[in-house]
Amino acid sequence: MTTIYDIAKRAGVSPTTVSKVLNGYPDVSLKTRGKVQRIMSELGYQPSAAARSLATNRSMTVGVFFQDHVNSGLRHPFLHDVLASFKDVVGGKGYDLLLFSDAERENFPSGFEARAKHRDVDGLLLVGVPRTDPGLVALARSRIPVVSIDLDLIGSRASYLMSDNLGGTRAAMSFLLNNGHRKIAFIGDRLGTKPGHDRMLGYQQSLQELDLPFRSEWMLDGDFTEVSGYEAMKKLLQVSELPTAVFCASDMMAIGAFRALQEVGKKPGQDISVMGFDDIELARYVTPSLTTVRQNKEEMGRLAAFELLELMAREDKPPTVITVDTEIVVRESVCSIS
Template sequence: MSVTIKDVAKRAGVSPSTVSRVLSNHPRISHATSEKVREIMEEMGYHPNMMAKSLVSKTTKSLGVILPKPAEELFLNTFFMELIRGIVTQANRSGYDVVLTSGASEKEEVDAVSRLVFGGRIDGAILLYSRQNDPVVDFLSDKEFPTVLIGRSEQHANVLSVDTNNIEAAADATRHLIQLGHRRIGFVSGPSELVVSLDRISGYRQALQEAGLPLRDDWIVEGEFLQESGYRAMSFFMNLPERPTALVVVDDIVSFGILRGLHELGYKVPDDISIVSFNNIALAELSTPPLSSIDIGIYHLGYTASQALIQAIRGDDHALLSQRHIVPHRLIVRESSMFSPPHTES
C-alpha cells in the first residue's frame, strides 16, 4: 500500500494540511517543521502525486526551455549547457522542474511549444536564443503566456528578457584590439537571423567608426556557433590579399576552430594575429594560447531568466518584471591578445 499524506502527518505529529504546505514551500511553515516533515517523507518513501496536485492548483510546477535550432548545436557548445545549469539551479530551488523541447524547423518548434502550452504541461517558457521575426515568440506573445527571452526581441517589447549589452560588449572587445595598435580588425559572426549576431557586429562597427578605421565587408565572415565555422573562416581570411591582423570572434567555440586552422597553416597567436572572443567558457583559459574573452555571466543569465519567469508566473511585483534585465559583462585579457600587431602592419 502506498504511503499517504495522512500517514506522513501522523508520523510527524502535524496536520495533513501542514504536510501539504511543506510540499508547496509555503513561507509560513518554519524551517524546522519543513525539515522534519521532509525527513519523514524520505524515510517512509512518500512521493507526492504531482498530477493530482496540478489539477487542484492549476499549475504544473514546470518550466519549458526552448532549445536553439538545430538542437545538436546545444551539445557542441558548452555555452548552452552552462545556461541550462543556471536555469535548472534556480528552478529547483523554487520547486520547479524543467522540460526541454526543440524542433528541426520553425514549424516544428511552434508545434512543440503549442503542445506544451495547450496541453497544460508547463507554467512558463524560456527561449535560449533571440531571432528576428520568430514565430515561437509571436505565438507565446499572442497567447500572453509567461515567457522570458535570453536576448531581446525587436518585435515584442512586452516580452520579458534577460540579456547582455552585446553592442557595448563587442565595442569593448574591438577597442581593446585598437588600443594594442591594430588597424586591420576582422569579425567572425554567427547566423545573421540571430539578434546577438547583429548586435555584436553593430558594436564592432561602432568601435571602428569611433577610431576612424575602415569598415570592410570582406573582413566580416558569417557562420554557425561551431568550431567548423571558425576553421572555415580562418581559411578565408588567410587567402585574402590583405588580411586582418586581429579578429573579434562571436563565440569561444568558434575561436577554437580558428586556432586549429591557424596552427595547421603555421601561424601563431598572438604573434601573427590577435583574437578576442565571447562567453569566457571554462575551456577558454585552457586553450593554446589562452583566449581573451568577454565574460557575459552565462550562469547568471540562466539563473536570472529562471528567476524572472517564476516571478511572472507567481504574479510577484518585482523590478525584473517591468524591464529588460542586463547582466554586466567584462573583458578577460589573456595571451591571445597581449601583443601589438605584427611588423607587417601598415
C-alpha cells in the same frame, strides 16, 4: 495505491483541504492539519505532483525550449552553465524542468503555445530560438509567462535577457586598438540571431567611433561553430591585405580560426591576434589561451529564473528587458604592436 481522495474521505474533509495541508497553506486549522497528517502517515501516503498542485492550480513544471545553432546539444558550455544556475533557482522553489524535443510528431500539438498548454507547464524558458521561428507570434500573444535568452521576444507576458553584446564588442575593439591594432577583421553571424546581429553592429560602430579602416573583405560570416570560424579564417588568409587582429563573435569560431592559422604556419597571438566572445571553459586551455569577452552565464541563468518566477506569481507583472554586463578576459591570443 492511496490517493488524496482516500485521505480526504477518512479524515472527513475535502480533497482541496488535503492538498492545502500538503502545500503548507496557513488557512487550515491545526486540529485538521494534524488529523490529515496522521492519516497520511498511517497509510504511508507519498504525495504526487498532481496532488500538490490541486490547491495551487499549478503543475510546478517549467518548460524549456532549446534550439541549438551549434549542433552540440546540452553539452554546449554556454547552455550547460545557464541551465544549471536556472535549475538551481527554480528547483529551490519546487519546480521541475521539462525539456521539449525539437521533433514534430503526429497527433501531437505543434508550436510553443500549443505544446506548453498540452504539457500544462506554468512557464517557459526559451534558449537559442531564432527570431524567424513562426511559432513566436502566437506565443507572444498568449498569456503564458515566458523568459527568453538571446531572443528579443516581446509580449504582454514575455521578458527577455541577454548579455551586453554591443558594449562587450565595443570594449573588445577598444582593447585591440589600445594594443596597437587598427586593421581588425570580424567573423560572426550577422543577422540570424540577436547576439550575432548586436556583435556585428558593435564592430561596425567601433570602426566609425575609433576611426578604424573598413574593408568589406574583412567581414566574414560564421554561425558560432568551430568549423565556420575555420572556413572564415581560410578565406580571410586569401585577401591581398591581411588584418593584424580578428574579432570573432564566439570562442568556438575563434578556436576554429586558430586551426586555420596554424595550418599555414602562422601563430595566433603573434602573426595575427585573435579575440573571442563567451569565455567558455576551453578558452583557457587552447594554445595560445584565448583573450575573450566573458559572458556571466551563471548570472544569466539566475536572473532568468527570478524573472520567470515573478511572472508566474504575478498576473500584473510587466515584462522586462534584462541586460547582463560582460568583461574582458586577457590571455595570450592578443599581442601588442607598435
